[in-house]
Amino acid sequence: MSLAPFIGLTALIACAVGAVFIxxxxAGRSAAEVKAKDAEIRTLKDVNDAKARMLDAAANAPRDRDALAQRVRDGTF
Structure with a gap:
């Protein structure tokens, strides 16, 4: 009885398992890259929102000390 068919079958199974492993x-690497990209996009959105809030606050800020004093007197500060 020859061992060649069994060796060939064993090699074929090993190659198939290796291909599935690779x-x-x-797939895991791709999923990790997608997850990292999503986190980066989320961070960029947060930074953009923070910048927009700072610009809005600056636009609504009193222009000088007199305007600040007037807003404090009016109670709108």
Missing amino acids: AGRR
């Missing part, structure tokens, strides 16, 4: 690693 495909899994690639």
Whole structure:
């Protein structure tokens, strides 16, 4: 009885398992890249929102000390 068919079958199974393993690693890497990109986009949105709030606050700020004093007197500060 020859061992060649069993060795060939074992090699074929090993190659198939290796291919599945490599495909899994690639899929995991892709998922990690997507997750990192989503986190980066979320951070950029947060930074943009903070900048917009700062610009709005600056636009609504009193122009000088007299305007500040008037707003304090009016109670609109």
